[in-house]
Amino acid sequence: MDQGTASPAPPPHTGLGARLVRRKPVGRLVAEGGRGEGGTLRRSLGVWRLTTISIGATLGTGIFVVLGEAVPEAGPAVVLSFALAGITALFSALSYAELAGTIPVSGSSYSYTYATMGELAGWVIGWCLILEYGVSVAAVAVGWGEYLNELLDGTIGATLPAALSAPPGDGGVVNLPALLVVLLAMVFLLGGARESATANAVMVVVKIAALLMFCAVAAGGVRAGNYTPFAPLGLAGVNAAAATLFFSYIGFDAASTAGEEAKNPRRDLPRAIILSLIVVTVLYCLVAVIAVGAMPWQDFTGSEAALAGILQDVTGHAFWSILLALGAVVAIASVVLAVLYGQTRILFSMARDGLIPTVFSRVHPRTGTPRANTLIVSAFCGLLAAVVPLGRLADATSIGTLFAFALVNLSVIVLRRTHPETPRGFRVPLSPLLPLLGFGFCLWTMAGLDLITWTVFGLWLAAGLVVYFAYGIRHSRLNTLEEEAR
Numbered sequence: 001m002d003q004g005t006a007s008p009a010p011p012p013h014t015g016l017g018a019r020l021v022r023r024k025p026v027g028r029l030v031a032e033g034g035r036g037e038g039g040t041l042r043r044s045l046g047v048w049r050l051t052t053i054s055i056g057a058t059l060g061t062g063i064f065v066v067l068g069e070a071v072p073e074a075g076p077a078v079v080l081s082f083a084l085a086g087i088t089a090l091f092s093a094l095s096y097a098e099l100a101g102t103i104p105v106s107g108s109s110y111s112y113t114y115a116t117m118g119e120l121a122g123w124v125i126g127w128c129l130i131l132e133y134g135v136s137v138a139a140v141a142v143g144w145g146e147y148l149n150e151l152l153d154g155t156i157g158a159t160l161p162a163a164l165s166a167p168p169g170d171g172g173v174v175n176l177p178a179l180l181v182v183l184l185a186m187v188f189l190l191g192g193a194r195e196s197a198t199a200n201a202v203m204v205v206v207k208i209a210a211l212l213m214f215c216a217v218a219a220g221g222v223r224a225g226n227y228t229p230f231a232p233l234g235l236a237g238v239n240a241a242a243a244t245l246f247f248s249y250i251g252f253d254a255a256s257t258a259g260e261e262a263k264n265p266r267r268d269l270p271r272a273i274i275l276s277l278i279v280v281t282v283l284y285c286l287v288a289v290i291a292v293g294a295m296p297w298q299d300f301t302g303s304e305a306a307l308a309g310i311l312q313d314v315t316g317h318a319f320w321s322i323l324l325a326l327g328a329v330v331a332i333a334s335v336v337l338a339v340l341y342g343q344t345r346i347l348f349s350m351a352r353d354g355l356i357p358t359v360f361s362r363v364h365p366r367t368g369t370p371r372a373n374t375l376i377v378s379a380f381c382g383l384l385a386a387v388v389p390l391g392r393l394a395d396a397t398s399i400g401t402l403f404a405f406a407l408v409n410l411s412v413i414v415l416r417r418t419h420p421e422t423p424r425g426f427r428v429p430l431s432p433l434l435p436l437l438g439f440g441f442c443l444w445t446m447a448g449l450d451l452i453t454w455t456v457f458g459l460w461l462a463a464g465l466v467v468y469f470a471y472g473i474r475h476s477r478l479n480t481l482e483e484e485a486r
Contacts, residue, residue, distance in 0.1 A: 021118035022478055024353065026419055029105050029115055033260045036348060036370060039363030041106070041260045044194040047268040050255045052201040054276030057251025057338035060207060060331040063287050064143065064307060066248055071300035074241035076292045077231035079285055081241035086281035088242070088445050089249040091438025092405040093277045094428045095412040097270035100256040101425025102415065104265030107349030108256040108342070109408045114353070116414040117407070123472055125407055126350050127464035131400035131457075132250055133343035134381055137182060139397055140335045141385035142167070145177030147328035150308045154322035167387045178385035185337040186378035189344065192367045193261045196341060203334035210327020211283055213320075214307055215290050221314030222293035232297075243398060243448035248284065250401045251335065252277045257342040270426035340381065344373045354479075355472035399449050399457045406442035409435040
């Protein structure tokens with residue numbers, strides 16, 4: 001049945017409450033792996049490429065761009081904020097690792113929640129993931145434009161005019177570089193998953209080298225006095241910065257969206273998720289320690305290219321800041337590529353389940369990619385990046401991510417009880433303690449976000465419920481399964 005053209009209503013004798021909590025069988029989720037409309041996704045990714053997808057989606061924006069927003073909130077204690085955000089992410093990463101090794105599909109936490117808590121909960125998480133992935137692509141792309149201007153200024157002595165490099169809210173007309181990097185990522189994704197992963201792996205190596213170079217050069221400018229007072233804004237400032245910086249960790253779950261294109265997903269997905277988070281957290285904390293030691297924390301205000309400025313001040317030469325800007329341009333481009341990949345695969349799973357139009361699950365027979373899906377998502381994210389400022393995008397992404405992560409932690413506990421016999425490639429130690437800690441840390445970090453962000457999140461969820469009751473519940477593939485079962 002093509003739910004993209006028909007509008008089948010749910011069976012009239014199935015109660016609304018029952019439809020909202022119906023769960024998609026785990027066995028069916030796994031059996032459908034890779035299948036789309038008109039073709040199948042190709043299993044071509046090993047543990048190395050999966051790990052670099054996860055690192056590629058994570059490492060970059062938080063340290064290259066959002067650091068300039070987080071330091072004024074916490075002062076030198078931003079190092080603790082990175083650690084706190086990393087611990088919060090670690091608990092959720094362990095839960096993701098178990099679920100990815102148990103239900104290795106492209107839907108990530110959407111599919112995990114659908115299988116454990118029911119259709120409405122699954123839809124809500126899927127809607128949050130659209131916010132997490134789609135909006136974060138736009139936010140990252142905005143930061144890419146900042147470093148592109150740094151690179152142009154250092155190499156040719158000119159920058160793009162404000163009208164073409166900033167959104168309306170930041171004094172411009174359109175952020176053309178942000179749009180450009182999204183379209184560039186789109187071109188890679190249209191070529192195929194393996195080709196995109198290879199390009200991403202190269203970019204990951206470049207950006208790790210750029211950050212290590214920053215640490216080596218900027219260490220010469222560290223001054224002990226810059227660390228005092230260590231926490232000028234207290235614990236509240238540390239928590240507020242952690243909430244902002246959690247945006248920097250959202251990419252580690254990108255590997256889970258590659259579940260249907262991994263060669264050995266039960267084994268490799270858990271390894272990729274945990275390894276990537278460890279690498280990213282260590283690098284973030286190391287760079288943050290040196291950055292706040294090399295420049296007074298008050299000077300970070302309003303800087304979205306802080307690291308390049310630090311190298312310029314420390315060395316007195318433009319060469320190192322130009323080199324870092326080049327690394328940042330590559331680094332942030334890889335985040336856009338990896339996160340955009342994740343968004344398309346989540347929508348692929350939701351469309352296959354009938355909750356959004358079929359066009360998102362159509363697979364191109366030659367490339368084995370959801371081509372129409374990629375084109376639509378890229379156009380939306382590119383437009384968002386071109387006209388919306390970075391700060392508000394980052395906070396909106398964080399709250400959607402934290403909510404999704406909170407339910408992933410609960411999903412581990414539920415799945416242990418409902419499907420104890422299902423093979424698992426990894427098991428969270430000390431369950432249910434660690435998943436419950438992950439759930440609690442997510443809620444605590446969410447509490448650090450401002451009222452405007454909560455308001456936007458509430459409106460987003462309300463819009464999602466309207467879409468679900470107007471479209472998703474009527475087109476759900478579970479309607480067909482229920483009819484066949486009678």
